[in-house]
Amino acid sequence: xxxxxxxxxxxPMGQFQIIRLIPMEVGGVDVSFTNSSLLMVIVIAAIxxxxxxxxxxxxxxxGRMQSIAELSYEFIANMLKExxxxxxxxxxxxxxxxxMFVLFCNLIGMVPYSFTVTSHIVVTFGLAATVFxxxxxxxxxxxxxxxxxxxxxxxxxxFLLVILVPIEIISYFVRPISLSVRLFANMVAGHALLxxxxxxxxxxxxxxxxxxLGFITALTGLEFLVAFLxxxxxxxxxxxxxxxxxxxxx
Numbered sequence: 001x002x003x004x005x006x007x008x009x010x011x012p013m014g015q016f017q018i019i020r021l022i023p024m025e026v027g028g029v030d031v032s033f034t035n036s037s038l039l040m041v042i043v044i045a046a047i048x049x050x051x052x053x054x055x056x057x058x059x060x061x062x063g064r065m066q067s068i069a070e071l072s073y074e075f076i077a078n079m080l081k082e083x084x085x086x087x088x089x090x091x092x093x094x095x096x097x098x099x100m101f102v103l104f105c106n107l108i109g110m111v112p113y114s115f116t117v118t119s120h121i122v123v124t125f126g127l128a129a130t131v132f133x134x135x136x137x138x139x140x141x142x143x144x145x146x147x148x149x150x151x152x153x154x155x156x157x158x159f160l161l162v163i164l165v166p167i168e169i170i171s172y173f174v175r176p177i178s179l180s181v182r183l184f185a186n187m188v189a190g191h192a193l194l195x196x197x198x199x200x201x202x203x204x205x206x207x208x209x210x211x212x213l214g215f216i217t218a219l220t221g222l223e224f225l226v227a228f229l230x231x232x233x234x235x236x237x238x239x240x241x242x243x244x245x246x247x248x249x250x
Contacts, residue, residue: 011195012191012192012193012195012196013192014195015115015116015191015192015195016116016119016120016188016191018034018035018036018120019034019035020032020033020034021033021034021035021037021038035115036115036117036120036123038115039105039108039109039114039115039117040105040117040123042108043101043104043105043108043117044101046104046108047100047101047104050065050069051069053065054066054068054069055069072096072099072100073096076092076095076096076099076235077089077092079095079235079236079239080092080095080239080242083236083239083240083242083243084239084242084243084246084247085243085246085247087246087247088239088242088243088246091138091242094134095235095238095239095242098127098130098131098234098235098238099231099232099234099235100231101127102118102127102183102230102231102234102235103227103228103231105117105118105123106118106187106226106227106228106230106231107224107227109187109191109227110220110223110224110227116187116191118183118184118187118230119184119187119188119191120184121180121181121184123184124179124180124181124183124184125176125177125180125184127179127180127183127234128175128176128177128179128180128183129176129180131176131179131238131241132175132176132179132241135238135241135242135244135245136245138242138245138246139244139245139246139248142245142246143248146248147245147248149248150168150172150244150245150248151165151168151169151172152164152165152168153168175241179234179237179238182230182233182234183230183233183234186226186230187230190219190222190223190226191223193219194216194219194220194223197213197215197216197219198216
């Protein structure tokens, strides 16, 4: 958003621009350290610091930070138990890491002049692909060739399998796409909308800007809710995919 003469040029997508901070190239491949890279390092550091400091005392009567950390642990542990069963315990570190990373990326992206890592499809697809590959390998190592029965629903007549098996295979391989696009699209839409209303606040007169300012306040609260909900949706869908691999449920 820039002022130009008497008018106002709104660029709601400018906030998602990748900026090279430390240009680097290895074997002809651009591996520059960017603003996105920096924010991901900050996210990892913030998660590590939060969990380390919150659990350092391990008080019998937990403080605020320890309570949040324990609630996060119980939240993911219960999610795994309800959706995967007792076998899901061994996958707790994986699902917990995914949830905390997405959540902190979303929340830190709400800080003014920050950068929303999850607004880029390459990041969300990387996370979704990690979940997809991990779940698939779990299913293969756990069940061997029996894992292929996931694509042939039990109790279905043989003549219908000709139609259903390709559909099941396509829906299975579409999972990382739907998982990544859902997170990416929600983050982009919310932040772009905030930018547009912010331009109205600046561009309108002092009395005309109060209405969009009210919208921004409401949208900011909604975006914090969306930040948590999208991390929750990403984690619970990962649990459901893991349940298919572990228990071969149809």
